[in-house]
Amino acid sequence: MAGTTPGSTAITAPPEALDASFYERPVVEVARALVGCVVELGGVSGVIVETEAYHESEPACHAHVGLTARTATLFGAPGRAYVYRSYGIHALLNAVCEEEGVGAAVLIRALEPLTGIERMWRRRGVREERELCSGPGKLSQALGVELAHNGADLQEGPLTVRRPPRPRAPDEIVASTRIGITKAPELRWRFCARDNAYVSSPRPR
DNA sequence: CATGGGATTGACT
DNA sequence: GTCAATCCCATGC
Numbered sequence: 712m713a714g715t716t717p718g719s720t721a722i723t724a725p726p727e728a729l730d731a732s733f734y735e736r737p738v739v740e741v742a743r744a745l746v747g748c749v750v751e752l753g754g755v756s757g758v759i760v761e762t763e764a765y766h767e768s769e770p771a772c773h774a775h776v777g778l779t780a781r782t783a784t785l786f787g788a789p790g791r792a793y794v795y796r797s798y799g800i801h802a803l804l805n806a807v808c809e810e811e812g813v814g815a816a817v818l819i820r821a822l823e824p825l826t827g828i829e830r831m832w833r834r835r836g837v838r839e840e841r842e843l844c845s846g847p848g849k850l851s852q853a854l855g856v857e858l859a860h861n862g863a864d865l866q867e868g869p870l871t872v873r874r875p876p877r878p879r880a881p882d883e884i885v886a887s888t889r890i891g892i893t894k895a896p897e898l899r900w901r902f903c904a905r906d907n908a909y910v911s912s913p914r915p916r
Numbered sequence: 917c918a919t920g921g922g923a924t925t926g927a928c929t
Numbered sequence: 930g931t932c933a934a935t936c937c938c939a940t941g942c
Binding site for chain 2: 938
């Protein structure tokens with residue numbers, strides 16, 4: 712609709728959360744598409760500026776070992792959260808991709824803070840805004856993502872992913888190798904918003 | 917049942 | 930640059 716309906720506000724309604732069909736395609740494609748989308752939990756949100764793709768066909772992916780208690784979520788329905796504990800300390804947030812039965816997910820690695828920033832400061836206890844969400848463990852702490860969110864539907868909420876407020880052009884996203892892994896290090900499955908200050912280190916060259 | 921390894925972070929040399 | 934914290938869970942005896 713081109714005009715504003717009489718009696719309605721001029722503000723466009725927020726877009727719906729992404730549905731399962733968005734995630735039910737090649738995981739590398741989804742990883743690139745998620746850069747610029749918005750993750751939100753309980754009013755705290757940020758724009759995704761960095762992702763990584765993981766697929767059962769390569770050994771860095773948890774699903775590479777097959778279906779176990781740990782990987783069940785990865786093999787489940789697309790559009791759900793896969794949250795696991797890393798190094799005994801951090802809860803890392805992923806979005807399950809591809810069709811049910813295929814183990815694949817996108818790791819959300821960094822956000823540009825958008826809303827609820829006061830709560831991010833309190834939860835993180837850091838001095839620099841750059842430090843709020845510039846890493847997968849950091850953003851989970853800032854948003855309040857916990858292991859209990861494992862398997863949660865990212866469309867239904869409360870943990871949701873929405874389309875970007877303003878779509879990014881493809882050339883604003885740079886591909887590079889993944890961080891912190893020892894297996895399949897050659898795959899360039901990390902996607903970052905070019906020159907964005909909130910990307911985690913090491914930054915892509 | 918014991919062991920070992922992380923998709924990290926922050927503190928320190 | 931180095932390194933430890935800390936816990937889930939896969940693997941092997």
